[in-house]
Amino acid sequence: MPASSPARLRHVGTVLVLAAGLAIGVFGRETLLVQATDILIFALFALSLNLVVGQSGMVSMCHAAFFATGGYVFGVLQVKYGWTGVGGAAAAAVLAIAASVLLALVIGLLIIRVSHAYFIMLTLALGQLVYIVIWKWHSMTGGDDGLIGIAGVPGLQDARTFYMVAFVIVASCTALLFTIARSAFGHTLTAIRDNPLRAAFIGVPVRLFRLAAFVLAASFAALAGVGQAIFHRGMFPSSASFITSADALVAVVLGGTQWFFGPIVGAITFKILTYGLPHLTDYWLSCLGIVIIVVALSLPGGLLSLVARIDSRWRK
Amino acid sequence: MSIASSRQSGRGRGGLSSIRFAGLLVAGLTSLCATVAGVRAEDAIKIGVITSRTGVFALYGTAGEQGIRLAADEINKSGGIKGKQIELMLADTNSKPEDAGRLFREQTAQGAFLVIGAVASAESAAASTLAKENKVPFFTTGGYGRFLTEDAGHRYFFRLAMNVRGFYTPLARELAKKPLRKYCTINNDYEFARDLNRSTLAVIREGAPDVSVLDGCEFWVPLGTTDFASYITAIMSKGPEVVLFSGLVGPSARAFLAQAKSFGLFKIVLGAHASMGNPANAAGVREKDIPGNIFTAGDYPYPPVDTPSNMAFFKSYKERWNAMPMSESAAGYTTMKFVAKAIEKAGKLDREAFIMAAEGLDIESPAAGRITVRPFDHQSTQGVWTGNLAWDAKDDRAGMSNIGFVESAEFLPSAEEVAKLRSSPTK
Amino acid sequence: MLWLQFMSGLQSAAILFLLAAGLSIIYGVCHLLNIAHGSFFMLAMFLAYSITEKLSSNSDAGFLVALLVVPLMIAIIGILVEVLIFRHLYKADVLVQILPSIGLIFLAADLVRGVWGLESRSIDTPSWFSEPVAVMGAYIPGYYLFIIGTGALVSVLVWFLVNRTPWGLLVRATAANRDAALGLGVNARWMFTSVFGLSTWLVGLAGVLILPLAGANPGSDLDASVDAFAVVVIGGLGSIWGALAAALLIGMVKAFGILIVPQFTIAFVFILMAVVLLVRPAGLFGKLS
Known part of the structure; x- marks a missing residue:
């Protein structure tokens, strides 16, 4: 029964990941906590991207724009308008997500009619425009010096507490995204991805669904951005550049776009490589490049397809 | 679809490369653990x-x-x-x-x-x-x-x-002494350059209040720009007396000099760049591309x-x-x-x-x-060294000539000024 | 004055066209987005630097050799990359195609860092072109005219290759209808490899030509890739003439745009890209698939 194989894997995987995540929170040393928090934020970002890429078949190169908008709106409200304290931070986070949703609506309406390579290029261009606005609007964003002095949330300064809170939030978001992926909405998106023409024929408002997926993904990316702002006590324009989008794309494809947990596996792998490789060699970028090329050539379905393959071999 | 294709292409090399990949992953993890465990001499x-x-x-x-x-x-x-x-x-x-x-x-x-x-x-x-x-x-x-x-x-x-003040303050004071009033500016578009440009002009105007940047002659180019032909032709058509390009860094500064040379820009105007005396900023500049009249400053000058x-x-x-x-x-x-x-x-x-x-x-x-x-x-x-951009033949790289040294007291803010800046932060 | 602006815009356009033409051809024939295109450009500049500086004490002769040899070297590297990597990915998802190009970008950047170090490298402008030439009352540096001339010559050459040779016929047939052409027995492997070779030859040539003006810089790879993508997207993916038109458009918008809004140069290309794509989603000369 090939169908049950991913399901079984998923249950085992979920339990393992949850246990490992909690263990890090309880026993991890501070270095590990910092790295794990960084991974959590990146994983949520990649996971939200996969709602657009894997589930809806739209390769977006402007996802970083929503991530950065979330972080910057939160940061500006804290730094320039003094929305600190628990209540202020919560309100700032809500407004940050709302701003990102609004931006995604505007960009989404512009791009929803193009597809394939042109979608990639147009999202790249619009994403870079957002980056340029952040870069040039110095009085508000700090430009390339960065927006520093973000207070965050009182009580979350400690690495362990922040990790635990981030873990709970990311886990809840993952569950939420999983529910969305398995809902009628999610199935419709998959149908549109596989055959947009057929979906349109049976009366699915294709563009509306695509737009909804795009905006929904942006809201989760914005939440990850808020996490980033609190984590670093600052925001920097690089978080909006297409390189950040490309990093997430690499993570998504590395893990496997067709697996719900692919982006998480990809994000963890990508981050571990970028933490670990520089300790081994000065030429760590080459090593990372080689790993990426080898995975693309030998495992186009991503790392999780390897696990599935091993699993099915055991069963024979 | 992608799963099917993975079976196809993964058949041949899949085994070896995934082992290699796993090896790398393990290596990465081990080093991570090593840093976590902190296996290091306790006494250092x-x-x-x-x-x-x-x-x-x-x-x-x-x-x-x-x-x-x-x-x-x-x-x-x-x-x-x-x-x-x-x-x-x-x-x-x-x-x-x-x-x-x-x-x-x-x-x-x-x-x-x-x-x-x-x-x-x-x-x-x-x-x-x-x-x-x-x-x-x-x-x-x-x-x-x-x-x-x-x-x-x-x-x-x-x-x-x-402090960046060292780059621009002495340079700007020297410029203010010259009888030149019409400026054009061209800089990479980023905050460090914007601050540098703004501050340089402000210090120049302290000494020469009638200095002006010609209308439409303030250019901001993206970082990494190396194509300056249309900027140079535009600058030449405006007829400035000084071209201030302090905020062009790295590849841009070098490319600008090479192209300015082919148009003969610095045959007719004076150039000023606040930090070409920082060797990294002058990396790759050619001997032939250096005109005699570029005024600059640096914090580790060549010749040493x-x-x-x-x-x-x-x-x-x-x-x-x-x-x-x-x-x-x-x-x-x-x-x-x-x-x-x-x-x-x-x-x-x-x-x-x-x-x-x-x-x-x-x-x-x-x-x-x-x-x-x-x-x-x-x-x-x-402190800082000021001089003219020149070729340092002994070290085979761009450096400065007519070097003079300026003490930091000339450009650093006083304790009162610092206190004032910190109490009303602009950032 | 406007005439001088026009000529400098033309020079930018010539370089942009050489930089982007290959990218467009690859997409047209192989349906492959090679994000690492700019890495070949950067590599060409550093190779040309080494050949010019190290080969001969006469830098003019060295540059001439580089001009002939480096594009070929880059084409060979391009062919190797095609055979080793991209050949296996033509049928894969666009995402899986992008991944190895990102890997290649990392590899090339590290290669340049390892071999040439971190400093920018540069060569002198060939002495044949040191004097400005008067063209219709304006003095234009000789080397710029050489670049414009080479750009024009290569456009004609590419036109001839595509429209007047048996190879070009196969290329056009494959671009028009890949499956049908392959079904009729076009040797797809050889075809794709040769297209990759031509495309990297072009970008190699662009790198050598611009070297005396721009210098070889680590980090120029991403800038070049973004520029090339803008040209290709505005012109229409897969259309060589679209690339030519877009290169001219971008060159002119930059040359004259800076006279009007000098402080927003940073956004020119992206605004142009967004506007063109919103009005014509397939670019100026492209067809929607």
Whole structure:
């Protein structure tokens, strides 16, 4: 029964990941906590991207724009308008997500009619425009010096507490995204991805669904951005550049776009490589490049397809 | 569809490459665990070093790190600090401020007594925020931005490198003395350059209030631009007397000079660039592309300053790294020496005691002589050299001629000014 | 004055066209987005630097050799990359195609860092072109005219290759209808490899030509890739003439735009890209698939 194989894997995987995540929170040393928090934020970002890429078949190169908008709106409200304290931070986070949703609506309406390579290029261009606005609007964003002095949330300064809170939030978001992926909405998106023409024929408002997926993904990316702002006590324009989008794309494809947990596996792998490789060699970028090329050539379905393959071999 | 194709192409090489990949992954994990477990000598003094070794600031970061490592080796060879060896914890930020922040935390969590950053302004700002929050001293060797020690300065931030004011203040005062009033400006479009351009013009106008930037002759080009033909033709058509291009950095400055030469721009106007005397900024400039009339400044000039301490530094740096020292190399070297001296003076590994010891302490900088860390803003009193952009045939690279030295008292803000800047921050 | 602006815009356009033409051809024939295109450009500049500086004490002769040899070297590297990597990915998802190009970008950047170090490298402008030439009353540096001339010559050459040779016929047939052409027995492997070779030859030529003006800089790879993508997207993916038109458009918008809004140069290309794509989603000369 090939169908049950991913399901079984998923249950085992979920339990393992949850246990490992909690263990890090309880026993991890501070270095590990910092790295794990960084991974959590990146994983949520990649996971939200996969709602657009894997589930809806739209390769977006402007996802970083929503991530950065979330972080910057939160940061500006804290730094320039003094929305600190628990209540202020919560309100700032809500407004940050709302701003990102609004931006995604505007960009989404512009791009929803193009597809394939042109979608990639147009999202790249619009994403870079957002980056340029952040870069040039110095009085508000700090430009390339960065927006520093973000207070965050009182009580979350400690690495362990922040990790635990981030873990709970990311886990809840993952569950939420999983529910969305398995809902009628999610199935419709998959149908549109596989055959947009057929979906349109049976009366699915294709563009509306695509737009909804795009905006929904942006809201989760914005939440990850808020996490980033609190984590670093600052925001920097690089978080909006297409390189950040490309990093997430690499993570998504590395893990496997067709697996719900692919982006998480990809994000963890990508981050571990970028933490670990520089300790081994000065030429760590080459090593990372080689790993990426080898995975693309030998495992186009991503790392999780390897696990599935091993699993099915055991069963024979 | 993608799963089917994975079966197809994965058949042949799949086994080997996935093993190789797994190997790499394990290696990465092991090293991660090794750093987590902290298998290191307990007795050494750990100093964190975050460097932009890759990415856009790699040239500056690498030079800084090499200076730091050279100094640490010298200190360790001569017996360490009160018998304790220095252990540097090295890490690459990939020129990303976020990574600079993360690495700062990792290193302090792993027991770094303080952190030195061979990184640019934004990365320095990221680390500075965390330094303040965690009460861990942070030294930048590559961030020149004024705000770092002024508006956003604090007890835990130090800079032995020069403040950007050193680049533009003496230069602007010289320009103001000339009978030239019509300016054009062209800069890379980023904050450091914007501040540099604005401040330079402000200082020029203090001496010559009637200096003006010609209408439509203020150009901002993206970082990395190397095609300047249309800018140069536009500038020439406006007929300025001075072209101010201080904020063109790295590849842009070099390309601008080469193309200005082919159009003959500097045959008819005077050029001014505040920091071509920083060797990294003049990297790749050709002898033939240097006109005689470009006015500039620098914090580690070529040909190298002919003092015994600088000659010794220059020689051992070249021997050790097979590379020419740059401003950042000297800053990194001086910072490491200063840190060692301050720890020795404090007498114990206590961060507050260290800061007490560091404030007002002096150190011998290779080229700039004795410099002091000012107690009220933790900025060193490193001075600046001004001169004309010229070819240094002996070292085979662009340098300066007619070099003059300007003391930091001429350009650094006073204690009152710093206090004022900090109480009403613009950032 | 406007005439001088026009000529400098033309020079930018010539370089942009050479930079982007290959990218467009690859997409047209192989349906592959090679994000690492700019890495070949950067590599060409550094190779040309080494050959010019190290081969001969006469830098003019060295540059001439580089001009002939480096594009071929880059084409060979391009062919190797195609055979080793991209050949296996033509049928794969666009995402899986992008991944190895990102890997290649990392590899090339590290290669340059390892071999040439971190400093920019540069060569002198060939002395044949050191004097400005008067064209319709304006003095234009000789080397710029050489670039414009080479750009024009290569456009004609590419036109001839595509429209007047048996190879070009196969290329056009494959671009028009890949499956049908392959079904009729076009040797797809050889075809794709040769297209990759031509495309990297072109970008190699662009790199050598611009070297005396721009210098070889680590980090120029991403800038070049973004520029090339803008040209290709505005012109229409897969259309060589679209690339030519877009290169001219961008060159002119930059040359004259800076006279009007000098402070927003940074956004020119992206605004142009967004506007063109919103009005014509397939670019100026492209067809929607």
